[in-house]
Amino acid sequence: MTDNDAISTSERKRGSGVKMVYDLLRDEILDLVLPPGSPIDEVQLAERFKMSRTPIREALVRLAGEGLIDTLPNRSTMVSNIDFLNMHTFFDALVLMYRVTTRLAAQYHRIEDLQVIRGHQAEFAAAVAAQDALAMIATNAAFHSAIADAGRNAYFTGLFNRLLDEGRRILRLYYQSYEDRLPQRFVDEHEDIIAVIAARDTEAADRLATIHAEQIVQQIQKLFARGGKLNIAL
Amino acid sequence: MTDNDAISTSERKRGSGVKMVYDLLRDEILDLVLPPGSPIDEVQLAERFKMSRTPIREALVRLAGEGLIDTLPNRSTMVSNIDFLNMHTFFDALVLMYRVTTRLAAQYHRIEDLQVIRGHQAEFAAAVAAQDALAMIATNAAFHSAIADAGRNAYFTGLFNRLLDEGRRILRLYYQSYEDRLPQRFVDEHEDIIAVIAARDTEAADRLATIHAEQIVQQIQKLFARGGKLNIAL
DNA sequence: TGCATAATTTTTGTCGACAAATAATATGCA
DNA sequence: TGCATATTATTTGTCGACAAAAATTATGCA
Known part of the structure; x- marks a missing residue:
């Protein structure tokens, strides 16, 4: 629970929220601040960044497209594991x-x-x-x-x-x-x-x-x- | 303007809409039914598939992640061009x-x-x-x-x-x-x-x-x- | 008590609506 | 008429709310 990454709600430009969340989550995943298996909670992120779930979800879809997070339908999404076997x-x-x-x-x-x-x-x-x-x-x-x-x-x-x-x-x-x-x-x-x-x-x-x-x-x-x-x- | 790809609105399973739109658009792009440069209109797709813009947008984000469509912010999105020069x-x-x-x-x-x-x-x-x-x-x-x-x-x-x-x-x-x-x-x-x-x-x-x-x-x-x-x- | 079923809570997917950004059109002035 | 500005329209990005699905807890019955 680090403190706020949020900008005063309407001080933010119109498509910058998604990129901000995407970049920050990506860094936290690659730096293992969010280790493999960490749960990703949409509403928690929404509160943390002081925005609605919609842009959060878009960032998550992008990350999932790059294989950095795994999303099981209707169920939790989490940071993807490192495949040590292969x-x-x-x-x-x-x-x-x-x-x-x-x-x-x-x-x-x-x-x-x-x-x-x-x-x-x-x-x-x-x-x-x-x-x-x-x-x-x-x-x-x-x-x-x-x-x-x-x-x-x-x-x-x-x-x-x-x-x-x-x-x-x-x-x-x-x-x-x-x-x-x-x-x-x-x-x-x-x-x-x-x-x-x-x-x-x-x-x-x-x-x-x-x-x-x-x-x-x-x-x-x-x-x-x-x-x-x-x-x-x- | 082909006729409906839509299923009776609530006959559809809960996460299947995104996949359906994604698969179909992907095929249409790769088969050049939607040639490079074709504009992608969210509301038009929403009407065509009888669903809201939210799942449509998720499918588009996925396609953009694979480079099949190009999205300029706050502006139109279109099927990506084939790079003949390279x-x-x-x-x-x-x-x-x-x-x-x-x-x-x-x-x-x-x-x-x-x-x-x-x-x-x-x-x-x-x-x-x-x-x-x-x-x-x-x-x-x-x-x-x-x-x-x-x-x-x-x-x-x-x-x-x-x-x-x-x-x-x-x-x-x-x-x-x-x-x-x-x-x-x-x-x-x-x-x-x-x-x-x-x-x-x-x-x-x-x-x-x-x-x-x-x-x-x-x-x-x-x-x-x-x-x-x-x-x-x- | 042990287990199956039912009620509750939590979380995700979808919706309709609103607001910002841009494009298109109209208006005014020289 | 020609051009700059203002108005309107269109489209995208965001929001809050609702509904479905699953997880969790509670209830009933042996």
């Missing part, structure tokens, strides 16, 4: 999208894209230097998302961003273990990836992205094998 | 998903999956024999979708099904030219693909799927180059 399907998809988007970035990027990518890389390096695990997760995702954008294929960027979101949820479960030496290696690999993209070397981009992605996957799998404790209450 | 991104994604899903099917399928796949292949062959172009499109999509299901990766099947839907819209524009000899070749290639899946030969599956997909892409691109006339009024 985690390998997530890894398969993630590695492939890392490869494909990086390859396409090498092929289709424009010069101005590199500026954006380098900006995210700088933020990622700063997060590593500061040993801020949550910032690492966020800036790493932004870095790779920017690369995907440079590849200019909306179908791939769409799936990739979904995967990065899901990865954000998974990593939140284990982020304390990101304090070892590996992140510095990621920084270096990012630099190499930027270089081959700038050189438009598609094969090298594919190769480096594959290695990089598999390293990340191994990192996560190691955490699972170690049976890492969740540091967020479920 | 068609190559569609082809790239389609070919890759053909490859990946077929490869995974060879790796992870269960015996009962093959029954389903063979069933769709039989229907496809029948459509080719009958020279029914629309049925070819539908059964071909069902065949490959079943292969994707056998690969058991929800991330890939999700994207793939979206691509097949979009392809359905594109092919509708040109389906008259499907009456030449190529389809029989597709039937044969399908048989080969089934064989390598059953043999769990992932490399061969990858190779055959690539060839098959690129053939389909070339077929479509030839139609574009030929400047084929649209046989549906825009």
